[in-house]
Amino acid sequence: MRNIMVTGGAGFIGSNLVRHLILNHPDYNIINVDALTYAGNLANLADIESNPAYRFVKADICDAQAISDIISRYNIDGIIHLAAETHVDRSIVDPLAFARTNMIGTLTLLNCAKDYWEKLPEGYNGKLFYHISTDEVYGSLLHDDPPFTEQTPYTPHSPYSASKAGSDHLVRAYHDTYGMPTLITNCSNNYGPYQFPEKLLPLVINNVRLHRPIPVYGKGDNVRDWLFVEDHARAIDLIFHKGKPGDTYNIGGNCEQRNIDIIRKVVATTDRLLGNPPGYSDSLITFVTDRKGHDLRYAINASKLTRQLGWKPLTSFDEGIERTVAWYLDNRQWLDNVTSGAYTEYYDKMYGRPTTTPQ
Numbered sequence: 482m483r484n485i486m487v488t489g490g491a492g493f494i495g496s497n498l499v500r501h502l503i504l505n506h507p508d509y510n511i512i513n514v515d516a517l518t519y520a521g522n523l524a525n526l527a528d529i530e531s532n533p534a535y536r537f538v539k540a541d542i543c544d545a546q547a548i549s550d551i552i553s554r555y556n557i558d559g560i561i562h563l564a565a566e567t568h569v570d571r572s573i574v575d576p577l578a579f580a581r582t583n584m585i586g587t588l589t590l591l592n593c594a595k596d597y598w599e600k601l602p603e604g605y606n607g608k609l610f611y612h613i614s615t616d617e618v619y620g621s622l623l624h625d626d627p628p629f630t631e632q633t634p635y636t637p638h639s640p641y642s643a644s645k646a647g648s649d650h651l652v653r654a655y656h657d658t659y660g661m662p663t664l665i666t667n668c669s670n671n672y673g674p675y676q677f678p679e680k681l682l683p684l685v686i687n688n689v690r691l692h693r694p695i696p697v698y699g700k701g702d703n704v705r706d707w708l709f710v711e712d713h714a715r716a717i718d719l720i721f722h723k724g725k726p727g728d729t730y731n732i733g734g735n736c737e738q739r740n741i742d743i744i745r746k747v748v749a750t751t752d753r754l755l756g757n758p759p760g761y762s763d764s765l766i767t768f769v770t771d772r773k774g775h776d777l778r779y780a781i782n783a784s785k786l787t788r789q790l791g792w793k794p795l796t797s798f799d800e801g802i803e804r805t806v807a808w809y810l811d812n813r814q815w816l817d818n819v820t821s822g823a824y825t826e827y828y829d830k831m832y833g834r835p836t837t838t839p840q
């Protein structure tokens with residue numbers, strides 16, 4: 482058995498990844514470490530929570546004592562680190578929360594792993610610290626620029642992307658200074674089930690079903706590169722097992738879309754699956770003041786990952802959008818719970834008061 486710690490496993494990508502690992506690696510124990518901020522929801526893992534290979538531990542990655550205890554108690558062999566503050570708009574309002582979790586939290590985790598692994602008879606042998614990062618660290622592209630490669634210099638613009646860039650640098654520093662086996666991946670925009678509905682796609686679906694305005698920032702001509710979350714989980718699994726320690730890999734969907742185009746597609750798909758006539762919700766689309774410092778375009782060149790490890794996305798954009806809209810409409814109670822905050826009552830009962838964004 483290998484004991485793998487996944488941080489942020491109660492969030493969007495984390496819960497999809499934990500499910501993927503539990504279903505595909507029966508020889509692993511998965512220890513999900515999550516502070517259960519507003520973005521963490523144990524209901525995301527209700528279907529696997531009774532699996533004997535799964536454990537949940539509520540802890541803040543900035544709490545060195547708690548993290549050290551977990552690493553030694555479970556004799557952790559590998560860490561896949563997703564816990565983070567992740568919403569760009571929130572980072573514009575509360576940048577310190579992002580510096581704390583994304584930089585201090587990552588540093589705390591690195592240091593606790595180093596202290597534990599260095600003292601083992603086998604040292605770092607067989608150990609791995611895998612940090613999940615974002616394409617936003619590379620900054621913003623113009624419409625005719627080539628996509629980001631692993632060599633693109635870091636030029637983050639938002640407090641969120643700056644804090645993720647900082648965390649990437651810290652991970653590299655632990656590899657270069659202490660010889661810790663590390664991996665970093667920088668992925669493009671994910672979409673799919675269990676995404677908190679402050680992010681664009683679930684927000685649009687939720688607003689169509691509730692017949693609320695759909696805010697389009699600026700002119701809607703910003704471009705993102707979209708990847709279905711299960712394809713990201715597969716990429717993480719592959720890189721965790723086959724990636725070269727010390728290396729960085731880009732992950733992307735090769736699927737660039739203007740915001741206004743993806744919004745129109747999601748609105749039309751949601752209307753169709755709700756049984757509304759074509760065009761029924763188009764008037765909800767509302768152009769609003771642009772996000773401050775809004776990055777124009779992200780696009781990922783993932784050819785290194787395809788060339789070296791053979792990964793490519795398996796879910797087409799059309800299929801991914803169809804499955805995503807259908808999932809949210811089939812899980813309206815989940816949407817209602819996370820938007821009303823009712824899901825925190827579950828934590829109150831099981832783990833005491835929920836942790837909000839730590840101050």
Ligand code: NAD
Binds near residue numbers: 564566567668672
């Ligand atoms: P999310 O916001 O849905 O989930 C984040 C999780 O981290 C939540 O469960 C939350 O409770 C937990 N968390 C937050 N602060 C914590 C702390 N101090 N201690 C312990 N747990 C804490 O995020 P997501 O969209 O699933 O993103 C996961 C990771 O992937 C992040 O590191 C993000 O930067 C990266 N990423 C996301 C995307 C995307 O499109 N969503 C793309 C590329 C990379």
Ligand code: DAU
Binds near residue numbers: 569614779
């Ligand atoms: O690129 C990877 C990143 O993708 C991740 O690292 C982030 O954690 C994740 O949140 C995402 O960042 P974005 O800022 O691209 O995602 P968001 O869903 O917030 O917005 C997508 C685009 O849609 C962006 O150009 C802003 C725009 N937008 C967003 C919202 C919430 C709107 O026009 N209206 C909205 O209401």
